[in-house]
Amino acid sequence: MATLTRVEFVPSAPPYPYQSPPPPPPPPDRPNNPQTIRSTRRTSLGKHICNVVTLVFLVATVVSFIVWLLYWDRMRSVYLPQFKVESATVSQLNSEGSLLTSTWDITLLATNPNRKHKIFFDNALAGVAYLYGDTSILLGQTQPLQRHFSLDERNNGRVDIKLELVRKSFADGVVKQISNDRSRRLVRFDVALIAYEKFKARLVPSIHYRLKLLCPVDFGFPGNNVTGVLTGLSRCTTVR
Template sequence: MASTTTSGAPHKTVIGYPAQSSQVAAGYPAAGTAYPYAAPPPPSYSQAYRPVVPPTGSISPSFLRRMIVAGAAMFVIIGLLFFIAWIVFRPRLPEFRVESASVSQLNMTRSELTATWNLTLFVRNRNTKLNIYYDRVQALVIYGDGSQLGEIPLPPFYQAKKNETWVQFAVGVVDEYVGEGVVTKIAGERAGGSVGFGVTVFAWVKFTTGSWWRTRYSLLRVYCDRVKFGLTPNTGSGSMSGQPRACEVEL
């Protein structure tokens, strides 16, 4: 191919030649070759479109108020039913009294005591509609203002309505330390021919109609104070003086 200029300058003829394959400009792919860079992948669906999830809202105040009101109403109803049942059945405390008692082998040193007490308690369920369960029963022999001399666990027992039960047990101590003051007081009473001992009973009890209504277990406390024991001189033995002694019962 030839090109001619006519600007008045001497004629110059420029002859062009097709570019050789080895004369390709740097940075450009050769003719007839594939594009050297990987094509970007098509956008995925998850990237192109993400569904909008509505935010989870907190519990509304009105719902909370309804729940609180419902819980309070249920609590009031249950309490009212229990109160009505309590009024209808009217649980009464059982009756306790010391029916018979004796002491043997009563002997003392300067601060120690040896003795055996044999006791029979009369227990009556005064309820006409309720039964009583006695559990974890503990009997103690007390002197004076509360000095404990001995104790023994008793088996649990059950009383149907208007039932009467006699509970027999023995409490024994050998060389039990009680202190000089207690020994001195017991010796002083013994010199007068009789000694007063107390009996205390603790028990966890519940009242029940049988199947559908019952109370929780509560601690029953029984105090039989100053049971007089007439002693035979020089033997350390004796029995309860007078009539059966009533006990104070608390719940």
């Protein structure tokens, strides 16, 4: 006897009324070409180098400008040292025909008027001259003085000069005129000082000058005194 199977029919779902969204695009392929990778790296490295160079240039420009301002301020405030004769004597002044004998002892007082610069002096030489007519006759000069001496800011210092002549020959007219001045009890000699000076301040380069001073000194011979002494005030002038 045959068995009957019951079959049930289920109605299907209605179709979806909307279209499904398109699938996302695939990710871009990374360049696998070695030449492309190297080119990209070179471009990036070049940009970094350019940025670094630009930054260094800007920093150097700012630093240079600051240094220039400091240097200009220091240059504007530089003053030459001031000298004057503090004491002076001339002894054993004697003439024999065209021969002259004498000893000078002179002390110069030097002043540094600068507030920011210290002054160093090197290879200083001193000499004594006599004005004969319109010609300055160099009677003698010293050996180099103190090899190095300096003046601090707003400070004073002394320079000692000693010069000896023993029967040194000059033109007859020169020695005779000195002897005549001596008999009138007043003789003027010119004291000269030559040195190389360096102005040094912080944070800026040093400034170099060649210093040349001329100090006219009047020596008086009171009474029968054989030693002439400084008469009046003697200030030194800078000769260029």
